[in-house]
Amino acid sequence: MDFDVLILFIILALVLAGVLGFFLVQGGRILPPEKREKYTSQRDEDDLPPEDEKEAEEDGDTLVAAPEEAEAEAEPAEPEVETPEPVAGRLARLRARLVKSNNVFGKSLLALLSQDKIDDDVWDEIEETLLMADLGTEPTLELVDRLKERVTVEGTQDTAKVKDMLHEELTALIDPSLDRRLSVTAEGRPAVMLVVGVNGVGKTTTVGKLARVLVAEDKSVTLGAADTFRAAAAEQLTTWGSRVGVPTVKSDTEGADPASVAFEAVSEGIENESDVVMIDTAGRLQNKANLMDELGKVKRVVEKKSEVDEVLLVLDATTGQNGLNQAKVFSEVVDVSGIVLTKLDGTARGGIVVAIQRQLGVPVKLIGLGEGADDLAPFETEKFVDALLEG
Numbered sequence: 001m002d003f004d005v006l007i008l009f010i011i012l013a014l015v016l017a018g019v020l021g022f023f024l025v026q027g028g029r030i031l032p033p034e035k036r037e038k039y040t041s042q043r044d045e046d047d048l049p050p051e052d053e054k055e056a057e058e059d060g061d062t063l064v065a066a067p068e069e070a071e072a073e074a075e076p077a078e079p080e081v082e083t084p085e086p087v088a089g090r091l092a093r094l095r096a097r098l099v100k101s102n103n104v105f106g107k108s109l110l111a112l113l114s115q116d117k118i119d120d121d122v123w124d125e126i127e128e129t130l131l132m133a134d135l136g137t138e139p140t141l142e143l144v145d146r147l148k149e150r151v152t153v154e155g156t157q158d159t160a161k162v163k164d165m166l167h168e169e170l171t172a173l174i175d176p177s178l179d180r181r182l183s184v185t186a187e188g189r190p191a192v193m194l195v196v197g198v199n200g201v202g203k204t205t206t207v208g209k210l211a212r213v214l215v216a217e218d219k220s221v222t223l224g225a226a227d228t229f230r231a232a233a234a235e236q237l238t239t240w241g242s243r244v245g246v247p248t249v250k251s252d253t254e255g256a257d258p259a260s261v262a263f264e265a266v267s268e269g270i271e272n273e274s275d276v277v278m279i280d281t282a283g284r285l286q287n288k289a290n291l292m293d294e295l296g297k298v299k300r301v302v303e304k305k306s307e308v309d310e311v312l313l314v315l316d317a318t319t320g321q322n323g324l325n326q327a328k329v330f331s332e333v334v335d336v337s338g339i340v341l342t343k344l345d346g347t348a349r350g351g352i353v354v355a356i357q358r359q360l361g362v363p364v365k366l367i368g369l370g371e372g373a374d375d376l377a378p379f380e381t382e383k384f385v386d387a388l389l390e391g
């Protein structure tokens, strides 16, 4: 009996060991993927590591940056503030462009005046050349008459002398006595400047370049992006301003009321004690009466806050007669006090300066001679005529 009990115990012990062994082997086995329990991520679907982090992970790079480095990366880089080129001598620097674009004009005139005998045919050709340069009919006839008279009275056919006479008469037509200074100082408040003109003439670019001119002359400036029609214009202006550390007031709403942006810009300029507030307006077609009315409104609203000291009309020199028509319409809506003639680097129509001043009775104050940031120069009559007549 005792022997039977012993055998039973041994059998029981063997069965128990077998069962235990089975479970142990089963627990250590690697399950095929389809039988594995799925891991439910606690992460949002879009909460993924950035691509470069993933790459670093794959490459085995360290993912832990030193705290200082991480901070340095997070901080946006300060835009570099540029130092604009000094204003004095700009026309001298840009002279070559003027000479180049007016080369045909200067060369033809000088060739005509260099002939042995200046007869009626030659005078007719001189007249034609001046008209081609957009001098305008009236000034051209005046100029030719004056020259003819002087050549007769002084009895000279000496080429050098006739050239000098032409230089003098052209200078007189452009009128060196006109006050071409910008009104950029006002007593106890910022001087306020409105910049107007049709689209594409270079208004925004001119405001940006002019901000640089003022900064170069140690003036503090606030810009107003009242061109709310063209979405990119405000950004374009902001970029121009930030390059020289000048703030730009703009609206976040596309198509916002330009008058309110202009008003805000003047308020801001008064608050931050700027020397000058310059307001860029939308390019408007001169035949759209409502849009022109809106420009009038911009001016009236600004005047609730401050006097407007300067209204600059920007004209594209390459558009010739059309530019003259635009000028007329603008001057009926706002009192234009100065002209900026852009793109003179791309046209032989330098004579437009005379025609425009005649038409408006307003001086050309600045000229644009390229797309570069400092390619805007104060207008200087003598130097301008020199460049025009250099053949």
Ligand SMILES: Nc1nc2c(ncn2[C@@H]2O[C@H](COP(=O)(O)OP(=O)(O)OP(=O)(O)O)[C@@H](O)[C@H]2O)c(=O)[nH]1
Pocket: 197, 198, 199, 200, 201, 202, 203, 204, 205, 206, 227, 230, 233, 282, 283, 284, 342, 343, 344, 345, 346, 367, 368, 369, 370, 371, 375
């Ligand atoms: N060659 C040359 N290009 C110029 C000059 N001034 C402006 N431009 C170019 O003219 C183009 C139009 O200039 P913008 O300043 O955008 O013209 P805008 O009048 O503000 O145009 P809107 O905002 O559409 O009304 C740009 O490509 C400028 O670089 C210049 O004096 N010479």
